[in-house]
Amino acid sequence: MKKFIVLKAFMAVLIGFMGLSLISCNNDGPDIPPVKLQDVIGNYKGRLITSQGNNKAEAVVSFAVKKDTIKFADLPVKEIVKAVVKDPAKTEAALTAIGKIKYNLNYTAVVNASYNAVELTFTPKTLELNIPMDGAVKKTIVTFTAKEKGFYVGQNYAMKFGLVAEKITVDGTVLTPYEMIKYDFPYCIKN
Template sequence: MKNLIVLKLITAVLILSIIFSLFSCMNEDRIEGPPVKLEDINGSYKGRLITVQGDFRTEKIIDFKVKKDTLTFPEFPIKEIVMAVVKDPIKTQNALTAMGKVKYNLKYTSVLNADKNWVELNFISKELELQIPVDGVTKKAIVTLVAKQKGYFAGLDHTLRFALAAEKITVNGTVLDPFEMVYYNFPYCIKN
């Protein structure tokens, strides 16, 4: 009998703690922070880039600019893309050296959230065209870059977060198969 009373008491306490936990979590969805305007996102950024392709992962710092409705990468990271096309590490490095810096512009639309403390970015996918020199021949590669999720500019710390993926590569009109997607994650970008 005493065991049954103790069991009921423990169950009641557990149920009450779950209910209180759920109510406290309901208000945590709101991000607090100072108000921002759509123009606050404009500027030069330095961001942490995590590139993932299958089991391979690299990290580096990359610079880019945001102006009005465009993210401009003066030197977009293409090493994994070129490696997928060329396959040979030495030839890949030679092709990257010959290609130099590759500029990429990514268009977006933006909206403020209801509390006006962060900006949501919806990216407009644009293909990246590369001319990859290999063994005296130039291969035309069309890379389909997509945003799998929205980006965010937070008013609290004025940081930008977003992600892209190289979903498909077409080389001289033929879809590269097999191809493992390349993910470009920008988890934390700050204004210079």
């Protein structure tokens, strides 16, 4: 009889602990702070993966995000210049002559329904470059598009987005053949 009472008491305690452990599971997971549109604003540093066909290059870039614009003080344009110039030695000389390229990328921002990320929709401008080549200057216009939305996540203060250099025009003529150049910013952290 004592064994039966001890067994009942042990089962009651065991069921009580199981019930408490299941209740504590209701609130597991990290607390994700809600974001506001203003949270996007700041200075960032991150990886840029530039790809054209099977060729890929990586660089670390810095940029500033303002109210409705992402400002690059030095946008890497090596692949664009290489597509126009074709000769590797002349490409390096042209890049040196061009120097740093400033580019502003306009965006509109909306906080998503869960309030845990800011969605960025881009309206890229064309980029105009004057590329020196064989004693002449080639007026080059690059048409950028943004195929996907970008995101800012408040949990880790990171931004992700991408651009595509869809078309290049040199001295009024569309560059053909031309394979699109993708600019992917997979993980950029706010400083």
